[in-house]
Amino acid sequence: MEKSICLLRGDGIGPEILEQGILVLKEVAARKGHTFHFMDALIGGSAIDSCGEPLPEETIAACKASDAVYLAAVGGPKWDTLAPEKRPERGLLGIRKALGLFANLRPAVLFPELAGACLLRSDIAARGLDLIVVRELTGDIYFGEPRGIEVRDGSRVGFNTMLYSEEEIRRIAVVAFETALKRRRKVCSVEKSNVLETSRLWKEMVIDVHKDYQDVELSHLYVDNAAMQLVRDPSQFDVIVTGNIFGDILSDEASVITGSLGMLPSASMGSKGPGLFEPIHGSAPDIAGKDIANPLATILSAAMMLRLGLGMPDEADMIEDAVRKTLRDGLRTPDIMEEGARRIGCSEMGQSVCERL
Ligand code: IPM
Ligand code: MG
Numbered sequence: 001m002e003k004s005i006c007l008l009r010g011d012g013i014g015p016e017i018l019e020q021g022i023l024v025l026k027e028v029a030a031r032k033g034h035t036f037h038f039m040d041a042l043i044g045g046s047a048i049d050s051c052g053e054p055l056p057e058e059t060i061a062a063c064k065a066s067d068a069v070y071l072a073a074v075g076g077p078k079w080d081t082l083a084p085e086k087r088p089e090r091g092l093l094g095i096r097k098a099l100g101l102f103a104n105l106r107p108a109v110l111f112p113e114l115a116g117a118c119l120l121r122s123d124i125a126a127r128g129l130d131l132i133v134v135r136e137l138t139g140d141i142y143f144g145e146p147r148g149i150e151v152r153d154g155s156r157v158g159f160n161t162m163l164y165s166e167e168e169i170r171r172i173a174v175v176a177f178e179t180a181l182k183r184r185r186k187v188c189s190v191e192k193s194n195v196l197e198t199s200r201l202w203k204e205m206v207i208d209v210h211k212d213y214q215d216v217e218l219s220h221l222y223v224d225n226a227a228m229q230l231v232r233d234p235s236q237f238d239v240i241v242t243g244n245i246f247g248d249i250l251s252d253e254a255s256v257i258t259g260s261l262g263m264l265p266s267a268s269m270g271s272k273g274p275g276l277f278e279p280i281h282g283s284a285p286d287i288a289g290k291d292i293a294n295p296l297a298t299i300l301s302a303a304m305m306l307r308l309g310l311g312m313p314d315e316a317d318m319i320e321d322a323v324r325k326t327l328r329d330g331l332r333t334p335d336i337m338e339e340g341a342r343r344i345g346c347s348e349m350g351q352s353v354c355e356r357l
Helices: 014-032 044-051 057-064 088-098 112-117 166-181 197-210 223-232 244-257 296-309 313-328 346-355
Strands: 002-010 035-040 068-073 103-109 130-136 148-152 155-159 186-191 217-222 239-242 265-269 275-279
Touching: 002 014, 002 044, 002 057, 014 035, 014 068, 014 296, 014 313, 014 346, 044 088, 057 088, 068 088, 068 296, 103 166, 103 244, 112 313, 130 166, 130 244, 166 186, 166 197, 166 239, 186 197, 186 223, 186 244, 197 217, 217 223, 223 239, 223 244, 239 244, 265 296, 275 296, 296 313, 296 346, 313 346
Parallel strands: 002 035, 002 068, 068 275, 130 239, 186 217, 186 239
Antiparallel strands: 103 130, 103 265, 148 155, 265 275
16 A cells, blocks of 8 residues: 655754654554655644744644544743744644544553553553543544633623534544444433533434444433543443543543553544544653653554554554564663663664564
């Protein structure tokens, strides 16, 4: 197969971790007889530095013209004092919106090889942790209008609008149920319908969509309870479906309790056009350029890209198997280092995965 992949290297550790992902993709292509055409585009702080805005028009065009978008991470202290609409994060939010990537899939898995890194008590960890957060990504309080800061009765107020249409809820619910069909057939819908109208509509719509998925077990949790259940017993979850802001928070929680934030990939999909694949972690400016960052989340994002974005499931398995072998062979970047393992850097980790493909 011949596919084009748009590369968004971004900021901080972004360029070095994406480089390793690209090497793995090239190795997969060579072994399986595929051709990947890579093209670079700017996003985030590096785009601000070179053309004054976090998401140049050319970047949107380059992404739209590709079969998949491969992103590392954006942001850093250098741009932290900019106004919200000029910050690197706007590049990320902008590309999600521009490509219509409404479904964000964030798996949180406890790798048996890394069980020691799990933050939970060992009897809880022993029950396992293998869930996926299906987060709505282009609506909610992130994008709802009106928004702003203005003077009311002589003092300033800040306001945002939590807003979901029936159709936005329906399509993300469909993604959640379809995802569950390929897993353990359980969906937990998370909202705050005891307080918020948006959430009442959310729950109503999810129940409605569920009528077409009677083989899937549906449960509901308020977001505060869900946050608690995630640390109390994450093994109860298979698919969690939730809105943009709750999904932002819960996916960080779910991923960090695995103890391996540097291991977790994500996929953002629309109803048509290219998907976007990126590690769940940020740009970690404090360790940038030191060749110590963990490239595995980025490499595993390439596997998600092959499986969900480019229709190459066997090649995706190949990458995931190679990552598992690398861990089994005791190779570790500093963030997942443990006794008895061999400590290696970012580029050696990428190389080690390539050798095990
Ligand atoms: C994420 C991030 C982004 C978000 C930020 C960087 C805008 O936290 O992808 O989860 O809030 O969606
Ligand atoms: Mg987040």
